[in-house]
Amino acid sequence: MDRIRTRFAPSPTGYMHIGNLRTALYEYLIAKSQGGDFILRIEDTDQERYVEGAMDVVLDTLKMTGIDYDEGPGKGGEYGPYIQSERRPIYKEYALKLVESGHAYYCFCTKERLDSLKTGSDALGTSFNYDRHCRDLSKEEIEANLAAGIPYVIRQKMPLTGTTTFDDAVYGSITVENKTLDDQVLLKSDGLPTYNFANVVDDHLMKISHVVRGNEYLSSTPKYNLLYEAFGWEIPTYIHCAPVMKDEHNKLSKRNGDASFGDLIAKGYLPEAVLNYIALLGWSPSGNEEFYTLSELEKAFTITGISKSPSIFDVDKLKWMNGEYIRRMTADEFYSKAKPWIDNAVGDALSETKKIRIASLIQPRTEILTEIEEKISFFKELPEYSTELYCHKKMKTDTENSLTGLKLVLDELEGKTFAEDEWVSQNLYEILCNIAAENEIKNSQILWPVRTALSGLAVSPGGATELAEILGYNETIRRIKIGIELLSK
RNA sequence: GGCUCCUUGGUCAAGAGGCUAAGACGUCGCCCUCUCACGGCGAAAACAGGGGUUCGAUUCCCCUAGGAGUCACCA
Numbered sequence A: 001m002d003r004i005r006t007r008f009a010p011s012p013t014g015y016m017h018i019g020n021l022r023t024a025l026y027e028y029l030i031a032k033s034q035g036g037d038f039i040l041r042i043e044d045t046d047q048e049r050y051v052e053g054a055m056d057v058v059l060d061t062l063k064m065t066g067i068d069y070d071e072g073p074g075k076g077g078e079y080g081p082y083i084q085s086e087r088r089p090i091y092k093e094y095a096l097k098l099v100e101s102g103h104a105y106y107c108f109c110t111k112e113r114l115d116s117l118k119t120g121s122d123a124l125g126t127s128f129n130y131d132r133h134c135r136d137l138s139k140e141e142i143e144a145n146l147a148a149g150i151p152y153v154i155r156q157k158m159p160l161t162g163t164t165t166f167d168d169a170v171y172g173s174i175t176v177e178n179k180t181l182d183d184q185v186l187l188k189s190d191g192l193p194t195y196n197f198a199n200v201v202d203d204h205l206m207k208i209s210h211v212v213r214g215n216e217y218l219s220s221t222p223k224y225n226l227l228y229e230a231f232g233w234e235i236p237t238y239i240h241c242a243p244v245m246k247d248e249h250n251k252l253s254k255r256n257g258d259a260s261f262g263d264l265i266a267k268g269y270l271p272e273a274v275l276n277y278i279a280l281l282g283w284s285p286s287g288n289e290e291f292y293t294l295s296e297l298e299k300a301f302t303i304t305g306i307s308k309s310p311s312i313f314d315v316d317k318l319k320w321m322n323g324e325y326i327r328r329m330t331a332d333e334f335y336s337k338a339k340p341w342i343d344n345a346v347g348d349a350l351s352e353t354k355k356i357r358i359a360s361l362i363q364p365r366t367e368i369l370t371e372i373e374e375k376i377s378f379f380k381e382l383p384e385y386s387t388e389l390y391c392h393k394k395m396k397t398d399t400e401n402s403l404t405g406l407k408l409v410l411d412e413l414e415g416k417t418f419a420e421d422e423w424v425s426q427n428l429y430e431i432l433c434n435i436a437a438e439n440e441i442k443n444s445q446i447l448w449p450v451r452t453a454l455s456g457l458a459v460s461p462g463g464a465t466e467l468a469e470i471l472g473y474n475e476t477i478r479r480i481k482i483g484i485e486l487l488s489k
Numbered sequence B: 001g002g003c004u005c006c007u008u009g010g011u012c013a014a015g016a017g018g019c020u021a022a023g024a025c026g027u028c029g030c031c032c033u034c035u036c037a038c039g040g041c042g043a044a045a046a047c048a049g050g051g052g053u054u055c056g057a058u059u060c061c062c063c064u065a066g067g068a069g070u071c072a073c074c075a
Helices: A018-033 A054-065 A084-100 A112-124 A139-147 A194-205 A214-230 A261-266 A272-278 A292-302 A315-327 A333-346 A352-365 A369-380 A399-413 A425-437 A444-455 A462-489
Strands: A005-008 A037-040 A102-105 A151-158 A162-170 A171-175 A185-187 A210-214 A236-242
Touching: A005 A018, A005 A210, A018 A037, A018 A054, A018 A272, A018 A292, A018 A333, A054 A261, A054 A272, A084 A102, A084 A151, A084 A185, A084 A214, A102 A139, A112 A333, A151 A171, A151 A214, A162 A214, A162 A236, A162 A352, A171 A214, A185 A194, A185 A214, A194 A214, A210 A214, A214 A236, A261 A272, A261 A369, A272 A292, A272 A315, A315 A352, A333 A352, A333 A462, A352 A462, A369 A462, A399 A425, A399 A444, A399 A462, A425 A444, A444 A462
Parallel strands: A005 A037, A210 A236
Antiparallel strands: A102 A151, A151 A185, A162 A171
């Protein structure tokens, strides 16, 4: 069997679509799971869509996710160039070969003629097919038109009868009637190939063995097959993937304002988590394991696990998985990822040690990195809060006993000096619980008021004594006094 | 509209003639607990509908319904 070779062939739009990234992933995995090659080819034959810097988006994404290509722009390879606009002369040459062999023909129809055909078929409510007006022009007519410089396109000459069958590794065998196939344009009047034609030529020339793409191409695949046959080329294995959806009816798309890969990263998702999640969107491993690194995926991936029906992108599950990745990090790893966000939230107010302590508190409470800031900004500045916060049914607290509790704590702590190793959560916890015991009240009637006074929030990343440790003695006393003052009004 | 494809819980999905129809997210409940989260335990929740084939269909076939894709000198 020949070497497995797959390719990712994005058109550079400056937006890394999640569906495209998933296709790239599958292409990479199919190749790598068999020890094959993964090629990057840029399809930029549509000059109108040219976007500055768009190729960098593709390159950066692949780099960030670890999807490394063996051949492609910037890397070279045996079958370059890998940018379609640099391959221009190739396509015409192959189109002409098809004309010679009788599988394609010159078409000199004007835009106006085609438009009127189209409006005619629209009126009938039927599909538009080219009426094959130029299909059987005589050699003389063609020569004359060419000599006169009349613009032309080259069209594929479809068989008029019979059927064409192709096999897809996901969808199985699909057969269509040849008479439903349009004599599609292969070479445009500007001399550039259409996507369908360039794809076939490039895939063959680059020795692509497995063509992986969205299932929107399923219906044009018979035309591909006919092209391969006309050239006498070996037909690749087709693998069509169902789309990634935003909801039941709509694809995930830039038009709908849906997040691109870059957007997700900016929102605080980790590239590994995103990759892991989308690997599972439309593909299922043989066991129940859901967590895979890229190299684990390379081992586990199988084409038979790809599903036929569309998958809805579930942000909730991605979030959960991202949180799971965060929780599985070592404390050091998490701190280095979280540091920019922590710095942003608390500035220089706290020492490095305190920040590390904060990181340890928020690590199990963070699903995406962007949540960090709002969770910890109270360390820097006590928010304004309502005394309602002191009332908690389960803690059996109200504004009155909270005031009492805070006063007891203040009495106990104020004026005392604490060594550094004494002002720690564990020790403070004992002190506070002792206060409760001595006064025969519930622990919660001390702890809840203190936690509330220190955070000014209904929920906080840590309990009373953990917050106190980080805030330090002075700030703790200050915030307790503020609480007492508020409750005394 | 023609052609092609798809259809298991709210979501991702396993299952390939006989199963109490997996697992995960989410939801809900309980436990743990200095709030919340983490963690632990548990619950509710699905084979689109109708016909066949078969001793037996989620699984095979047909039809219906619903959905998607495609029908460009766009990719």
